[in-house]
Amino acid sequence: MIHYSKNLWNRDLKRFQSGYFKVENQRISEIEFKSPAFGSSTEDWGDLYLAPASIDLHVHARDFEESHKETFETVEAAAKKGGVAAIACLANTRPRRDSVASIQEFIKRTESKKVLFRPFAAVTKDLAGKENTDWQALLKLPIAGLSDDGKPIEDPERMRAVMKVLKGTSKLLSLHEEDLSLSQGSCLHESPAACRWGVVASPPSAEVSMVERDLRLAKELGVSLHFAHMSSREGVQLLNAARKKGIKFSAELTPHHALLTVDEVLKMKVDQLSQFKVCPPVRGLEDQLALRSNFLDGTLDCFATDHAPHSLFDKELPIEGALHGFSSLEWHWTLANELRLQAGVDWSVLIRATAERPAELLGLSNRLGSLAKGKDASFIVFDPLEEVLLVPGASKNHNGPWAGRRCRGKLVATWLGGERVYEARS
Amino acid sequence: MEAKLKGPSPGLSLGLTSVTDLSLDQVFELFENAQRELAPISSNNPTSKPVLGALCFFENSSRTKISFERAGRDLGLEWIDFQPERSSLQKGESWRESLQLLKIYGAQFLVTRHAETGFADWARTWTKLPVFNAGDGAHEHPTQALGDAFTLWKRAPQDKFQIAFFGDVARSRVARSSSQLFQKLGHRVQVVNDGTLSTKNFAEAFQVELVDRSQLKKIDVVYALRTQIERGSRSSLGPLRFSDLGESTLVMHAGPVIEGEDLEFSLCDFSVARLLVHEQVKSCLDVRRAILHRFLLDTQGGRA
Numbered sequence: 001m002i003h004y005s006k007n008l009w010n011r012d013l014k015r016f017q018s019g020y021f022k023v024e025n026q027r028i029s030e031i032e033f034k035s036p037a038f039g040s041s042t043e044d045w046g047d048l049y050l051a052p053a054s055i056d057l058h059v060h061a062r063d064f065e066e067s068h069k070e071t072f073e074t075v076e077a078a079a080k081k082g083g084v085a086a087i088a089c090l091a092n093t094r095p096r097r098d099s100v101a102s103i104q105e106f107i108k109r110t111e112s113k114k115v116l117f118r119p120f121a122a123v124t125k126d127l128a129g130k131e132n133t134d135w136q137a138l139l140k141l142p143i144a145g146l147s148d149d150g151k152p153i154e155d156p157e158r159m160r161a162v163m164k165v166l167k168g169t170s171k172l173l174s175l176h177e178e179d180l181s182l183s184q185g186s187c188l189h190e191s192p193a194a195c196r197w198g199v200v201a202s203p204p205s206a207e208v209s210m211v212e213r214d215l216r217l218a219k220e221l222g223v224s225l226h227f228a229h230m231s232s233r234e235g236v237q238l239l240n241a242a243r244k245k246g247i248k249f250s251a252e253l254t255p256h257h258a259l260l261t262v263d264e265v266l267k268m269k270v271d272q273l274s275q276f277k278v279c280p281p282v283r284g285l286e287d288q289l290a291l292r293s294n295f296l297d298g299t300l301d302c303f304a305t306d307h308a309p310h311s312l313f314d315k316e317l318p319i320e321g322a323l324h325g326f327s328s329l330e331w332h333w334t335l336a337n338e339l340r341l342q343a344g345v346d347w348s349v350l351i352r353a354t355a356e357r358p359a360e361l362l363g364l365s366n367r368l369g370s371l372a373k374g375k376d377a378s379f380i381v382f383d384p385l386e387e388v389l390l391v392p393g394a395s396k397n398h399n400g401p402w403a404g405r406r407c408r409g410k411l412v413a414t415w416l417g418g419e420r421v422y423e424a425r426s
Numbered sequence: 427m428e429a430k431l432k433g434p435s436p437g438l439s440l441g442l443t444s445v446t447d448l449s450l451d452q453v454f455e456l457f458e459n460a461q462r463e464l465a466p467i468s469s470n471n472p473t474s475k476p477v478l479g480a481l482c483f484f485e486n487s488s489r490t491k492i493s494f495e496r497a498g499r500d501l502g503l504e505w506i507d508f509q510p511e512r513s514s515l516q517k518g519e520s521w522r523e524s525l526q527l528l529k530i531y532g533a534q535f536l537v538t539r540h541a542e543t544g545f546a547d548w549a550r551t552w553t554k555l556p557v558f559n560a561g562d563g564a565h566e567h568p569t570q571a572l573g574d575a576f577t578l579w580k581r582a583p584q585d586k587f588q589i590a591f592f593g594d595v596a597r598s599r600v601a602r603s604s605s606q607l608f609q610k611l612g613h614r615v616q617v618v619n620d621g622t623l624s625t626k627n628f629a630e631a632f633q634v635e636l637v638d639r640s641q642l643k644k645i646d647v648v649y650a651l652r653t654q655i656e657r658g659s660r661s662s663l664g665p666l667r668f669s670d671l672g673e674s675t676l677v678m679h680a681g682p683v684i685e686g687e688d689l690e691f692s693l694c695d696f697s698v699a700r701l702l703v704h705e706q707v708k709s710c711l712d713v714r715r716a717i718l719h720r721f722l723l724d725t726q727g728g729r730a
Contacts, residue, residue, distance in 0.1 A: 190623070190627070192628075195628050195630075196631040197544075198564030198565040199563070199565075269547070270544035270547050271544055271548055271551060273543070274544075316548070316552075318542035318543055318548050319543055319544060320541075321542055
């Protein structure tokens with residue numbers, strides 16, 4: 001089968017061009033930036049855009065004892081609707097992914113899925129920060145890497161130890177940077193808007209101090225780190241300075257930190273606040289602008305949703321008792337495109353952050369991340385300017401600020417391995 | 427008496443969770459009625475039972491609870507006194523379910539106090555009952571605010587006062603509710619600058635001025651806040667001192683006053699006219715009676 005479009009992503013020239021690619025055995029067997037010989041097996045996408053499917057490095061897939069929040073089936077449906085070919089799933093499931101057996105169970109449950117699932121294994125047992133998991137054994141499994149995401153690694157000695165073990169491997173150490181002594185019990189970013197509601201607020205310093213510590217340790221040990229969900233101006237400035245000094249790392253920008261500010265809570269009613277509770281919190285305008293400019297220059301090189309579905313029961317509570325997290329995977333691509341338009345992001349930067357870079361980090365570049373000969377025919381078809389209403393439908397639960405908003409960028413279809421797995425209703 | 431009641435009112439049929447829900451007309455109607463001797467409501471249906479409310483105080487309180495209880499009894503209400511510390515909450519029962527059970531036991535409305543912002547609104551959602559907010563975390567305490575504003579209105583209904591809050595405003599539901607209501611009524615609200623980011627944030631959030639402690643002498647009313655010892659806070663200002671005040675400065679405090687912490691000992695003579703603490707207690711009782719009276723009229727279709 002041949003897919004032709006006037007706007008096919010050319011990764012070498014870094015622009016959209018008229019072209020086609022041929023799919024054989026789920027892979028791209030030929031890609032040319034000219035018109036094909038049209039035949040009966042040619043799909044002519046016309047003016048619609050074709051780009052590589054995304055890879056999301058930050059997904060809380062739930063299932064197991066939390067299948068009331070999300071199941072592997074519903075999270076896969078959300079990924080397909082979001083234009084996502086592979087997801088890296090965090091270890092804070094119930095029970096935790098903190099042993100070889102628990103990782104093997106995860107792999108067994110997800111290996112036959114069309115969307116590629118890559119689990120993170122926990123750094124400490126039960127993510128409790130007390131006892132290390134069996135890092136050596138876990139690193140032999142096909143995992144994305146190690147992470148206690150949801151919680152920081154508080155003990156610096158433990159951090160050094162895990163860095164040493166990871167050195168020389170291709171696995172990620174994904175870090176949730178938060179000094180809990182500064183943010184315990186917090187609901188919102190420390191700001192006048194949070195003060196309006198009288199809730200405990202988290203200062204940027206809770207993130208900054210941990211980023212600073214870990215950059216220092218990484219430099220000492222010559223290890224590359226992965227910084228999850230960066231939220232603060234000062235935190236990202238530290239990363240920027242480190243990058244200029246040649247320290248290697250990767251780092252995520254989430255759609256909520258990139259597109260929202262804490263001032264949204266000023267327009268809310270008190271019982272809407274729990275839907276805005278996320279960790280780290282959505283911060284102020286100056287933080288948002290700094291995150292955007294550091295996305296443009298590649299300091300934040302991965303776009304990741306931090307998809308964290310919760311049941312209504314967990315969110316229909318006062319903000320202080322509600323759980324953190326937003327459901328967002330099914331709008332992965334639309335939110336990335338909205339960021340592109342709002343922040344003036346080049347297509348090449350966006351596609352690098354949604355597809356190429358995360359594919360490299362997961363060791364999947366031979367299959368995903370770009371459209372080239374020999375790679376999986378995993379791609380998205382979209383109209384980059386059509387306005388869409390974000391209507392929940394794929395994930396099992398829809399908590400957070402996105403449902404009901406309007407964004408630009410209609411994902412028309414997602415194809416994985418040469419097969420159409422999602423098609424938008426016209 | 428019914429004819430004298432100011433109206434028409436949008437009503438309190440859903441209860442009251444925030445001062446922002448009240449129109450100026452409603453506030454003045456409540457003040458007018460708070461001045462009156464309000465008689466028990468007699469229902470149109472002579473066989474009907476008294477209305478049953480539930481007092482749900484998840485945080486310690488004696489004054490507000492006694493005040494609501496007394497105001498309700500004056501109007502012929504009956505109360506369920508739900509005591510969380512003695513209930514199954516200790517055994518892991520959720521508040522959500524506790525409140526839903528109260529409805530099954532016949533509660534027709536709730537009065538709630540809880541340590542979390544928005545609890546009263548959620549209680550209304552969970553139970554579909556009218557809810558009166560008697561304090562939700564550091565967020566709101568609307569009946570206290572009405573009592574405070576009524577205290578000043580009784581002294582001079584037409585006057586606009588200059589009022590400064592003194593203490594840890596950021597952790598105070600009294601400061602949040604009362605400052606909003608005072609502003610709505612045209613008073614000029616200020617906050618004493620203690621040099622903290624949280625006080626600065628408060629001033630910006632509620633668009634009130636920061637004022638230096640040295641300026642208090644020129645201010646009509648200083649509203650001293652309770653030191654939130656249970657929330658781990660001590661104001662960096664220390665207690666309000668006699669020497670901070672001008673000759674005619676009034677002092678308000680929502681009680682209970684922590685003597686020596688909130689006000690220096692020499693200011694704690696509650697018989698002195700300028701210290702309005704006991705007047706506020708009386709005002710709050712009168713206002714709560716007026717609120718429950720309005721609520722009964724709105725929901726029971728009874729006659730005053």
